[in-house]
Amino acid sequence: MNIIWWMLMIAAIGLGATHLDSCPLQPNVPVYLIVMGATSLLSLVFTYSSSGYQDGAVHILSLACMTVLHIFSFAWLIAGSSWVYSVYPPHYSGPGPYCHKTTYMFAFVVTTVLWAVMALVLTCGCCFGLLTCCTTVFAGRHLLPDRKSFYGATSSYQPIVGDV
DSSP: OHHHHHHHHHHHHHHHHHTTTSOTTSTHHHHHHHHHHHHHHHHHHHHHHHHHOOSSHHHHHHHHHHHHHHHHHHHHHHHHHHHHHHTOSOOSSSSSSOOOHHHHHHHHHHHHHHHHHHHHHHHHHHHHHHHHHHHHHHHHHTSOTTOOSSTTOSSOOOOOTTOO
8 A cells, every 4th residue: 555655646746746837727736746745755754764763763753753744744735625625626728727637636636535534544543432432331331349450350250258
């Protein structure tokens, strides 16, 4: 999956740079692609570099840089979404303001997929959290009255004197 993301971000940089002046309708769309691609690739580089160092300053520096890049990338996604979605559907050829079709459609699809994936991850995370809470509450009801922990307390076993 990472290889596909690498290729998509290289394509984003290439499309944005090639058609930098081909979107007078919204000139920020190619810039959005270039910056999104560059920050994503940089984030992947920091991810790979930090996995080699588990301790020390390099690992901490990589984590700090990744955190800053992720926050910036999320803010850039919000800004890019406003630029991409505000001109939908664009005109793909002159005489008036237009936007290069491949560049715009690439930006539109990648932005939409990113939002969909984030919604899916958030939904799965909330479901997992809810399931964990429900499981904890359900397991708590099966504790023996004298027990204060989950350890060994899932049956109706009566403790023998001295059982801890």
